[in-house]
Amino acid sequence: MATASPPNGGADANGATTPSAATTPSAADANGVFTVDGVPLKIKLRRAERWARLRAIGLIVPLFLFLMVSFVLPIFTMLWRSVENPEIGLVLPRTAARMQAWDGRGFPPNETLAVVVEEFVAAAGDRTIGKAAKRLNYHVAGYRSLTMKTARRLERAAKQQGMEALLAGPDLIERFKGIDARWGERRFWTILKQASPPHTAFYLLQSVDRDFDEDENVVKVGEHRAIHVDILGRTVFISVNVTILCLLLGYPIAYLLATLPTRQSNVLILLLLLPFWTSLLVRTTAWLVLLQNEGLVNDLAITVGFWDDPVQLVRNRLGVYVAMVHILLPFMVLPMFSVMKGIDPYHLRAAASLGANPLRAFLRVYLPQTIPGVGAGVLLVFILSLGYYITPALVGGPRDQMLSYFIAFHANTTVNWGMAAALSLVLMCCVAVFFAMYQRLVGVGNVKLG
Amino acid sequence: MTTSNDALVRFIDVQKTFDGETLVVRNLNLDVADGEFLTLLGPSGSGKTTTLLMLAGFETVTHGDILLAGKSLKSTPPHRRNIGMVFQNYALFPHMTVEENLAFPLESRQAGKAEIARKVGRALEMVQLTGFEKRRPGQLSGGQQQRVAVARALVYEPRLVLMDEPLGALDRQLRENMQYELKHIHESVGVTIVYVTHDQGEALTMSNRIAVFNDGAIQQLASPSALYEEPENAFVAQFIGENNRLTGVVKSVNGSECMVAIDGGGEVAAAAINIGGTGSRTTLSLRPESVRIDPPADGYPDRFEARIEEILYMGDHVRVRVDVCGHDDFIVKVPRSREAPALAVGQTRTIGWHPGDCRALDVA
Numbered sequence: 001m002a003t004a005s006p007p008n009g010g011a012d013a014n015g016a017t018t019p020s021a022a023t024t025p026s027a028a029d030a031n032g033v034f035t036v037d038g039v040p041l042k043i044k045l046r047r048a049e050r051w052a053r054l055r056a057i058g059l060i061v062p063l064f065l066f067l068m069v070s071f072v073l074p075i076f077t078m079l080w081r082s083v084e085n086p087e088i089g090l091v092l093p094r095t096a097a098r099m100q101a102w103d104g105r106g107f108p109p110n111e112t113l114a115v116v117v118e119e120f121v122a123a124a125g126d127r128t129i130g131k132a133a134k135r136l137n138y139h140v141a142g143y144r145s146l147t148m149k150t151a152r153r154l155e156r157a158a159k160q161q162g163m164e165a166l167l168a169g170p171d172l173i174e175r176f177k178g179i180d181a182r183w184g185e186r187r188f189w190t191i192l193k194q195a196s197p198p199h200t201a202f203y204l205l206q207s208v209d210r211d212f213d214e215d216e217n218v219v220k221v222g223e224h225r226a227i228h229v230d231i232l233g234r235t236v237f238i239s240v241n242v243t244i245l246c247l248l249l250g251y252p253i254a255y256l257l258a259t260l261p262t263r264q265s266n267v268l269i270l271l272l273l274l275p276f277w278t279s280l281l282v283r284t285t286a287w288l289v290l291l292q293n294e295g296l297v298n299d300l301a302i303t304v305g306f307w308d309d310p311v312q313l314v315r316n317r318l319g320v321y322v323a324m325v326h327i328l329l330p331f332m333v334l335p336m337f338s339v340m341k342g343i344d345p346y347h348l349r350a351a352a353s354l355g356a357n358p359l360r361a362f363l364r365v366y367l368p369q370t371i372p373g374v375g376a377g378v379l380l381v382f383i384l385s386l387g388y389y390i391t392p393a394l395v396g397g398p399r400d401q402m403l404s405y406f407i408a409f410h411a412n413t414t415v416n417w418g419m420a421a422a423l424s425l426v427l428m429c430c431v432a433v434f435f436a437m438y439q440r441l442v443g444v445g446n447v448k449l450g
Numbered sequence: 451m452t453t454s455n456d457a458l459v460r461f462i463d464v465q466k467t468f469d470g471e472t473l474v475v476r477n478l479n480l481d482v483a484d485g486e487f488l489t490l491l492g493p494s495g496s497g498k499t500t501t502l503l504m505l506a507g508f509e510t511v512t513h514g515d516i517l518l519a520g521k522s523l524k525s526t527p528p529h530r531r532n533i534g535m536v537f538q539n540y541a542l543f544p545h546m547t548v549e550e551n552l553a554f555p556l557e558s559r560q561a562g563k564a565e566i567a568r569k570v571g572r573a574l575e576m577v578q579l580t581g582f583e584k585r586r587p588g589q590l591s592g593g594q595q596q597r598v599a600v601a602r603a604l605v606y607e608p609r610l611v612l613m614d615e616p617l618g619a620l621d622r623q624l625r626e627n628m629q630y631e632l633k634h635i636h637e638s639v640g641v642t643i644v645y646v647t648h649d650q651g652e653a654l655t656m657s658n659r660i661a662v663f664n665d666g667a668i669q670q671l672a673s674p675s676a677l678y679e680e681p682e683n684a685f686v687a688q689f690i691g692e693n694n695r696l697t698g699v700v701k702s703v704n705g706s707e708c709m710v711a712i713d714g715g716g717e718v719a720a721a722a723i724n725i726g727g728t729g730s731r732t733t734l735s736l737r738p739e740s741v742r743i744d745p746p747a748d749g750y751p752d753r754f755e756a757r758i759e760e761i762l763y764m765g766d767h768v769r770v771r772v773d774v775c776g777h778d779d780f781i782v783k784v785p786r787s788r789e790a791p792a793l794a795v796g797q798t799r800t801i802g803w804h805p806g807d808c809r810a811l812d813v814a
Binding site: 344346347349350351352353354355356357358360361364365368369 | 506507508527528529530531532533534535537539541542543544545554555558559602603606612
């Protein structure tokens with residue numbers, strides 16, 4: 001009896017499903033669904049939505065073009081400078097070609113040296129040699145004066161003896177050595193070779209304290225010139241500390257703002273945003289005034305008796321931290337505030353009613369919900385501080401300068417665009433790496449800016 | 451009324467003020483019996499939610515004391531009171547799964563892993579959400595979230611669960627279903643529930659007793675049927691169910707009956723419930739379904755001529771608005787049936803009711 005019933009039930013179930021199974025294919029079978037007038041539904045949908053889509057694109061186009069022209073393009077042309085190497089090719093075109101053909105062993109052959117002499121003389125004549133000399137000087141200090149001196153001497157000799165006689169000797173290298181003993185070192189010739197191609201990795205290598213040696217191997221540069229990795233490390237270190245300080249100071253502020261009644265929190269937000277209405281430069285110099293040895297803080301502390309002699313508060317790391325945290329704090333507070341504002345205040349009550357003490361309620365219920373805001377704040381502050389330049393330049397000491405300072409230094413003072421571009425690229429890569437790490441840890445989808 | 455012996459919660463002379471000027475709760479004395487479903491019902495601002503929050507520990511008591519199982523709650527912070535609570539918007543933790551939400555109160559009490567798993571499973575079974583363990587609150591419908599909230603408030607087996615308008619955010623159908631479910635859960639678990647609502651239908655359906663709040667004080671504390679059928683004052687009569695009001699002056703009092711001269715003319719016999727002496731003003735309360743059109747000759751001494759102003763078809767009954775004794779907002783409910791009298795707007799018909807259904811109350 002008991003065994004007889006299951007087959008029955010199974011048959012019933014089959015019978016019930018068959019009709020519906022039979023109808024499904026016929027509906028799905030119609031490969032496209034058609035509208036009443038026979039146009040496939042998909043095409044009709046696309047047509048119906050076309051105008052809205054075109055309008056949307058039309059609205060975006062101006063901004064897109066503006067961004068391309070004013071933002072993307074300049075950045076890429078700037079970064080391109082980090083591998084561009086036109087100087088030697090422009091000033092000494094035939095030399096550049098010859099030097100690239102040279103295998104780099106011993107000294108360049110006589111014919112090549114003859115070309116070098118001719119072009120040095122010509123370049124000295126029309127005063128373009130300085131450009132090449134400056135470019136060569138990037139590799140070794142003193143190469144500029146060596147080049148200038150050699151070109152001048154060769155020019156003078158060419159005038160006195162004539163070019164024919166100048167090029168006559170079998171060993172032109174001896175003539176170079178005669179002008180300056182340094183031409184007897186092979187590395188001055190390999191440097192000229194390395195500086196010749198239209199594109200070079202030289203600047204990029206320099207920006208991470210690497211260089212080519214005479215045999216084109218990548219090696220570390222000498223200790224006295226190896227500063228960029230240190231600076232990059234310092235930049236990251238300062239940025240991390242500023243971010244941590246901003247987070248520690250900003251979290252309670254954001255919490256206060258989010259929990260206060262709107263009227264009071266509005267006043268506080270105004271105070272928080274007030275610094276934004278003052279120029280960055282003014283704010284930074286204000287700190288300089290406050291924190292200097294004869295400044296308000298020192299005077300007050302001495303009067304009150306905290307310390308007896310002025311303490312160095314500025315032009316050191318402390319000053320950098322104080323000023324940077326002050327300037328960047330709103331970027332940390334605002335995203336956290338907007339996220340906290342969205343957290344149901346009943347959650348903490350619920351947690352308490354469920355038996356969680358205030359600490360546990362905060363750690364398990366409140367804190368996890370603020371993570372998107374914390375993430376946004378941390379990301380903003382960290383990336384902004386990686387690129388900080390003016391503030392450390394004004395309130396920091398020589399050992400507190402960040403990478404951007406050196407980018408500005410190369411761009412403005414030494415006019416070494418290649419180096420400035422290479423350092424910019426390093427900074428950008430650094431941001432990209434941290435962003436990727438951040439994406440792995442927090443997930444950018446979890447970031448809420450407002 | 452319950453005796454103090456089996457009262458789980460006692461409010462003793464509780465007063466609450468927020469600004470030091472007006473009392474939100476005035477001198478509240480209330481006993482909640484163990485295992486009872488007590489509803490605090492009232493309009494917004496009547497002090498019912500404040501009462502609940504004081505019990506939960508989220509509001510301080512300005513004066514008086516609240517006892518839970520005989521012990522004062524005054525110095526016990528909310529997280530040590532061991533009272534479950536369901537909030538109007540559920541307050542489920544959005545970053546935790548259903549399972550984690552339910553485990554949260556158990557973890558707070560340092561329960562073992564096996565115990566947590568067992569209790570969470572049982573609680574989900576109780577609210578018929580087995581299989582939803584890994585979902586997050588955002589992936590649940592309103593009704594499901596509601597059930598998770600209920601399960602979370604019950605999972606650690608508190609003796610007392612507070613509910614603050616928990617069905618307020620649900621649509622009507624779901625709300626009615628949840629009312630039955632909550633009632634069944636209450637009956638099967640045996641937990642004491644204090645429930646706050648402004649929806650009288652909800653209160654009538656679920657409660658053992660209802661405390662009607664108004665103006666910071668309990669107007670009447672009674673079972674649902676007593677509250678509906680025997681309101682003690684005009685506010686309760688007006689607040690619970692539909693009610694016709696006729697105002698007038700007491701002419702004579704004869705034991706439990708009295709004669710009232712209605713302001714618009716005419717005199718009726720009514721049950722004397724809450725009136726002053728002869729000559730005092732009174733409000734007559736009369737349920738629309740107690741009024742008959744063309745009443746039989748005997749048993750309906752209160753008879754009036756009424757003009758039909760409006761007829762509303764409601765499906766199971768017809769609402770007839772009539773003008774009687776100078777009140778043109780007098781409603782009569784006529785059940786739909788074959789025997790129902792044929793009505794038309796503009797007719798003048800006789801209406802009548804039994805004196806026992808007409809309650810003479812205070813002037814509201």
